[in-house]
Amino acid sequence: MDCLDRKGLIYDITRVLFNHGLNIISNDEFVDNQLNHFYMRAEVEGELDAEQVIQELYTVLPGGVNIQLVPQQKKNIVILVTKEHHCLGDLLLRYEFNDLQVNILAVIGNYPVLESLVARFSIPFHFVSHEGKTREEHDEEIAQVVQSYQPEYIVLAKYMRVLSSGFVAQFPGRIINIHHSFLPAFIGANPYKQAYERGVKIIGATAHFVSNELDEGPIIAQNVIQVNHAHSARDMAQSGRDVEKIVLAQALKLIFADKVFVSGNRTIIF
Amino acid sequence: MDCLDRKGLIYDITRVLFNHGLNIISNDEFVDNQLNHFYMRAEVEGELDAEQVIQELYTVLPGGVNIQLVPQQKKNIVILVTKEHHCLGDLLLRYEFNDLQVNILAVIGNYPVLESLVARFSIPFHFVSHEGKTREEHDEEIAQVVQSYQPEYIVLAKYMRVLSSGFVAQFPGRIINIHHSFLPAFIGANPYKQAYERGVKIIGATAHFVSNELDEGPIIAQNVIQVNHAHSARDMAQSGRDVEKIVLAQALKLIFADKVFVSGNRTIIF
Amino acid sequence: MDCLDRKGLIYDITRVLFNHGLNIISNDEFVDNQLNHFYMRAEVEGELDAEQVIQELYTVLPGGVNIQLVPQQKKNIVILVTKEHHCLGDLLLRYEFNDLQVNILAVIGNYPVLESLVARFSIPFHFVSHEGKTREEHDEEIAQVVQSYQPEYIVLAKYMRVLSSGFVAQFPGRIINIHHSFLPAFIGANPYKQAYERGVKIIGATAHFVSNELDEGPIIAQNVIQVNHAHSARDMAQSGRDVEKIVLAQALKLIFADKVFVSGNRTIIF
Amino acid sequence: MDCLDRKGLIYDITRVLFNHGLNIISNDEFVDNQLNHFYMRAEVEGELDAEQVIQELYTVLPGGVNIQLVPQQKKNIVILVTKEHHCLGDLLLRYEFNDLQVNILAVIGNYPVLESLVARFSIPFHFVSHEGKTREEHDEEIAQVVQSYQPEYIVLAKYMRVLSSGFVAQFPGRIINIHHSFLPAFIGANPYKQAYERGVKIIGATAHFVSNELDEGPIIAQNVIQVNHAHSARDMAQSGRDVEKIVLAQALKLIFADKVFVSGNRTIIF
Structure with missing residues (x-):
């Protein structure tokens, strides 16, 4: 939950939880002093009348309140891809071996090249070509496929097209992307x-x-890898792929454990 | 504070703080499930009857209770050194420019080589030679100098002698050391x-x-730096010095902000 | 090639290459001053009478000479596994998508659990149980399967058994292992x-x-990942798996590009 | 040296060195295939008729030749600062204790605040205020002070003013700067x-x-440090200072060992 900050908040919140017989097994708070806003994540155990607890919390909390009460269970996602395999392959393996708390419901590609990989993990693959369509038409087609699965999150695993604002607006706060990053930043084709x-010495994601x-x-996770002058552009891309897949998996692990709060354009991660 | 864990703890603690009109501006908790032990660090503001607050907290908390109520102010330390300058020099600069919440009361060396450096920062230097003394005699001499300054912490900034158990027992939980680390570990002279x-590829501290x-x-902070076959033993030592001084400063920053709890042989760091 | 060091070596070597009309497109040298030993890796292009070139090089080089003349092509390997999937899965994907210069000829497991994963990549899997066999018997059985594939390298991708010295002696300098590393080192079960x-703050591979x-x-590659007190042993293992699979792939990339020289118990990596 | 690439270059170069009785104790080459350009750094020992060697090298090398023949000795530098102490302090300590192959001839500040620190290391400090001067006037004044010391390099240790193109043109390839870097990049005041x-998770230099x-x-060295949502802007700046001072020292170590070649807008580092 998050809300405006004021004195006595933790006391008030924990009283509600205590009166319902809930045991807090993990608790984190953060106050953004600039925004005077309070963030709290509590893991509780006990029998829970969710509606009643939330209603009581609303009565004790000041303005600007968001409360989410979610069970600890796997999240349902749909993955969007283009041609690159590294992030998708890594996620498929983690899903297969329960390394991420996730159900991959489907994979959608604007090219068919990754279909055979996905098939090996018995997950539906939808090829939705963008050819001959406007961005809005293509995005609408993808949105329909996505909606048919009712996923909690959409993961862009090197999906190399810019999504229209209409698409993004349909899934607020629920689309996660991974992209390469450089110091300095490079704009345009072939970064x-x-x-x-430019002879950069580190490559990030x-x-x-x-x-x-x-x-x-809002940024969820970042990391870098060292490169040097002997790395060709191709070597750099290969190093970049390694850091991309690890950073994406780290971000998803945090999100799927409900540890990531969004505050304006930044994240609070417990 | 830390104590045995039980249901309703945060509620009980925050009630005491709330009833005293204290505002919690930062709060962190951790439960060690293996030990069934609860750790909490709260930054509060408001007028504080410390003795009364602590007494009330003791009445609500279950067994195994430790409570420390400390003002946010600079910590007083004494530094022990041998011949190497890098950690000492780094700490002197941070002290001089208020980069660490610390007062360096004195520096003690078992060699005199760093005396002139310390003098430039107008800090007393005590040369306490170990020559011709047993370890216990030497440590006792150092302990007397240390005690004369009543420091809160003793920082071993590349003090290259093993301290006797008698010395350590005089300052429980108050001595911090930095040392190089390797994968694998190397025992004996000239690591x-x-x-x-052995051709290691990373060097740590x-x-x-x-x-x-x-x-x-208990470990407070660790980090590593990459090396390669072209690094001589001397180059490796130089790289090691860089990581040592940064890791020591990071650890001290955490300790001086009262963010480090010790639990058995491990640390909880908020 | 590597040999004893002496004045004029590079001159002599490059003369041989030049006289054969070979163009050096990449060249690296290193002198180990302690051992007075010279290492050189040259990538050359041109038509090559390999036997003649090697013979001439032997005539100009001083003692202790090793020369390997290898074409730039994929290396053939056999992988040994136990139950953990992360390194194997990562290698299968890299193989499938040509991210490593490698042919995976077969996978051998002392448990059958990874058979279905391997099957999806159309690679033979051999289940060679260790039960009811001495270490030597089991290793001999594995060695026979390995030998039937004539691989250039054997990769232990979390093969959790100690190989007998007899097995190791059959494949000198051709077996690569990945294992977790800690500061300090932990010996025995369940590291x-x-x-x-112990509350370590970094985990390595x-x-x-x-x-x-x-x-x-000899160490080929090492890296670490940060952890903290909130990581359970299970979380640490998960973080460890991420660093293990990346480090193993980095090491193999170097080996398969013939960039790794072994010198006593260390590696020279160009 | 560097020059256009062609077959037989290393052979030709090493023949010249061999004929002069020089022993190559370390040698590195790199070919930039895109530019068809060859770079080589050799450490040689022996009695050396520098002029003669260079002249002979010019006769064997194809076009685009640069040759520098430098003795292994400390480099003379002048440091420019503004108000921040961390990079300057770190360099002063390394100079004092011979951790860098450098002579610091003088420090110039556009504010006087660091004068007392510099004085403790018995190095001249010049306060050259920029107030009431155009950028060109101020830079000219600084240039005169710099020129009076005849340094080989000028190090900007958090000198917070943009240098005029006229100033830069006086010292081509001899001015080194350190600055913070972010992913994404932030332009303007108070990065x-x-x-x-923006909630970045890493801060770089x-x-x-x-x-x-x-x-x-051209970039010489880069590194990053992890931060999180609990880091205030002030904490981030403090973390940034640590990575800045280490990265600057790493870059200078490479430059002072004559290991850095500039090729267009990138560096080749041996």
């Missing part, structure tokens, strides 16, 4: 070629929520 | 030579509490 | 439980050649 | 505030040559 020509069609949304 | 000959004369105590 | 109880049944051989 | 508000007044020049 690894640019990175090579950023996992973030997609907040609208153009800008990056 | 960097051994690391070179570990900051930890000193819990007795032989074993390492 | 992640020990790491949790080391890829190395297997030089005999007990000791670790 | 750490922006980084906080980049050491680079200054190639003109506006753009960044």
Whole structure:
């Protein structure tokens, strides 16, 4: 839950939980002093009248309240891909071996190249070509496939097209993207070629929520890997793939454990 | 504070704080499920009858209780050194420019080589030679100098002698050490030579509490740096110095902000 | 190639290559001053009378000479596994999508649990149980399967049994292992439980050649990942798996590109 | 040296060195295939007729030749600072204790605040205020002080003013800068505030040559440090300072060992 901050909040919240006989087995709070906003994540155990607890919490909390009460269980997702396999393959393996608290309901690709990989894990693959369609038409087609699965999250595992604002608006705070990052940033085509020509010494990846069609949304996880002058653009891309797949998996692990709060354009991660 | 865990603890604690009109501006809890032990760090603001608050907390908390109520202010320390300058120099600069919440009251060396460096920062330096003395005699001499300053912490900034158990027992949980670490570990003289000959690819440093004369105590911070076959033993030692000074400073920043709890042989760091 | 060091070596070697009309497109040298030994890796292009070139090189080089002249092509390997999937799965994907210069000829497991995963990549899986056999008997059985494939390298992708010295002696310098590493090192069962109880702040992985049944051989690649007190032993193991699979792949990439020289118990990596 | 690439280059170069009785104790080459350019760094020992050797090398090398023949000795530098102490302090300590192959001839500040620190290391400090001067006037004044010391390199240790193109042109390839880096990049005032508000998870630093007044020049070294939502903008700045000082020192170590070649807008580092 999150809400405006005021004195006595934790006391008031924990009283509600205590009166319902709930045991707090893990608790984290954070106050954003700039926004005067309070964030709290509690793991509780006990028999729970969810509706009643939430209603009581609303009565004790000041304004700006969001409360989510979610059971600890696997999250349902749909994955969007283009041609690159590394993030998808990593997620398929983690799903198969229960390394992530996730059910992969389906994979959608704007190219068919990854269909055979997905098939080996007995997951439906939908090829939705973008050819001959406007962005809006294509996105609408994808949205229909996505909606048919009712997923909790949509994961862009190297989906190389910009999503329309209409698509993003249908899934607010529920789309996660992974992309390469560089110091300095490179805009335009073939960033690894640019990175090579600029002689960067580290290559990074950023996992973030997609907040609208153009800008990056709140950052969830970032990491980097060292490269040097002997790395060709192709070597750099290969190193980049390794950091991308690990960073995406780290971000998803946090999200699927309900540990990520979004506050404006940043995340609070417990 | 920390104590045995039970249902309703946070509620009970925050009620005491609330009834005293204290505002919690930052709060962290952790439950060690294996030990069934509860840890909590709260930053509060407001006028505080410390004795009364602590007494009330003792009445609501179950067994195994430790409570520390400390003002947010600089910690007083004494530093022990041998001949190496890198950790000492880094701490002197941070002290001089208020980069650490610390007062360096004095530096004690079993060699005099760092005296002139310390003098430039107008801090007393005590040369306490170990020559011709038993370990216990030497440690007793150092302990007397240390005690004369009444420091809250003793920082071993590359103090290259093993402290006697008698010395350690005088300052329980208050001695912090930094030392190089390797994968695998190298025992005996000249670890960097051994690391070179073994061809390690990373070199690390570990900051930890000193819990007795032989074993390492609870780890506070660790980090590593990449090396390769072209690094001589001397290069490796130089890389090691960089990671040592940063790791020690990170550990001290956490300790001086009262964010480090010790639980058996491990630390809980908020 | 590597040999004793002396003045004029590079001149002599490059003269041989030049006289054969070979173009050096990449060249690296290293002199181990302690051993007075010279290492050189050259990538050449041109038509090559390999036998003649090697013979001429032997005539110009001083003692202690090793020369390997290998074409740039995929290496053939056999993988040994037990029950853990993460390194194997990562290698299968890299193989499938040509992310490693490798042909995986077969996978051998002392348990059958990974058979279905391997089958999806159309690679033979051999279940060679260790039950009811001595170590030597079991290793001999595995060696026969391995030998039937004539692989250039054997990769232990979380093969959790110690190989007998007889087995290791059959494949000198050709067995690569990945294992978790900690600071400090933990010996015995369940290292992640020990790491949790010790409160380590980083978890590492080391890829190395297997030089005999007990000791670790020359280190090829190492890396670490940060953990904290909130990581359970299970979380630590999960973090460890991520670093293990990346480090193993990095090591194999270097080996398969013939960039790794072994010198005593260390590696020279160009 | 560097020059256009062609077959037989290493052979030709090493013949010249061999004929002069020079022993190559370390040798590195790199070919930039995109530019068809060859880079080589050799450490040689022996009695050396420098002029003669260079002249002979020019006769064997194809076009685009640069040859530098430098003795292994400390480099003379002048440091420019503004108000921040962390990079300057770190360099002063390394200079004092011979941790860098460097002579610090003087420090120039556009504020006087660091004068007392510099004085403790018996190094001249020049306060050259920028107030009431155009950028060109101020830079000219600084240039005169710099020129009076005849340094080999100018190190910007958090010098917070943009240098005029006229100044930069006087010291081509000899000015090194350190600055914070972020993913994504933040432009304008108070980047750490922006980084906080964006919720970045890593903070980096980049050491680079200054190639003109506006753009960044060739990158020498980069590194990052992890941060999280609980880091205030002030905490992030503090973490940033640690990575800045280490990255600057790493870059200078490479430069002072003559291991850094500049190729267009990138560096080749041996």
